[in-house]
Amino acid sequence: MPRDATPTALKVHHDHDRCIADALAAAAEVCRELGARFTPLRRRVLEIVWQSHKPLGAYGILDVLAAEGRRPMPPTVYRALDFLVAKGLVHRIPSLNAFIGCTRPGRRHDGQYLICHNCGTVAELTDEGLNTALGKAARGHGFAVESVLTEAVGLCPACAERRKTAS
Amino acid sequence: MPRDATPTALKVHHDHDRCIADALAAAAEVCRELGARFTPLRRRVLEIVWQSHKPLGAYGILDVLAAEGRRPMPPTVYRALDFLVAKGLVHRIPSLNAFIGCTRPGRRHDGQYLICHNCGTVAELTDEGLNTALGKAARGHGFAVESVLTEAVGLCPACAERRKTAS
DNA sequence: ACTTAATTTGCAACATTATAACACTTCTAT
């Protein structure tokens, strides 16, 4: 896969079940490599995050789990999310208080998140050039960057198309 | 002032009272130009935000106002903050749930925020090159960026110096 | 000046997001 292929979230049609299956398999592999435990709860939370096309909040995850009989309390879900974020399997989008599955798990990376203000989907870019450029600019002022999170708000391709057609 | 002069927050010594006075004067001017009302409450909230060297949360502002006799309720402060953010006088840092005074009020801009994980100060950069680079990358995937917010976490010059000296 | 409309602030109640503390269970390693 080319380094900057268009993020799945920006593609109109794709086999999302496959996305989920791949993500879970990759997560299991990452955990195995890191010696971390990919427990049923963590697996299920990751799956729920991936099943949502939009970023999902912790309480949204709780609702899904509640609907399927389990009745976990907030700390349970937050702990699973903390784990998934720490292992780089999920990203938190601070401006949305919500989480999305990482499309490039395994390697550590700083992402750029493209948030559609019309449909709410979020796509993840990983442009290292942007990060190094910021690192350089900050360094010029004596600031040593360790991690970066970029949130862009705008209109996704699907919504732009829809808007054009409607007019 | 050169376009990318080092942000005030990264300078070790400066006359912060002067910072605050300048910011309030600039805010009054911006509001006048926009035909917006710079009421005492809004002015006071902006002042409180500027008086803090670190980003301040809405409830932190409430505490300051409460300590001086006034007992405003959360909506009062949130509305003042909404106004100040809308007019570009204050920025919200989502990952901190907190606010900082804008160092370049007036012109609309997307900033990069340098958050020191040691002392908590935040400096604002405004590197348009970074924003246009992200805009271009996103556009390559069909996404039309409208606004960007970049949060970098790392070590500020003062803390780096302190750490070097201590070792 | 007087009236009216719009904006701003006060206030009460509530909604959402996140964490602390501790008990209990499950897994891992010796």
Add this chain to the structure above:
DNA sequence: ATAGAAGTGTTATAATGTTGCAAATTAAGT
């Protein structure tokens, strides 16, 4: 088997943010 570590369940609470309506203030028109 047993001890320690890691994970989960549970209760309660903290921190952050919003809705809706009433009262006060301000701006604008007559």
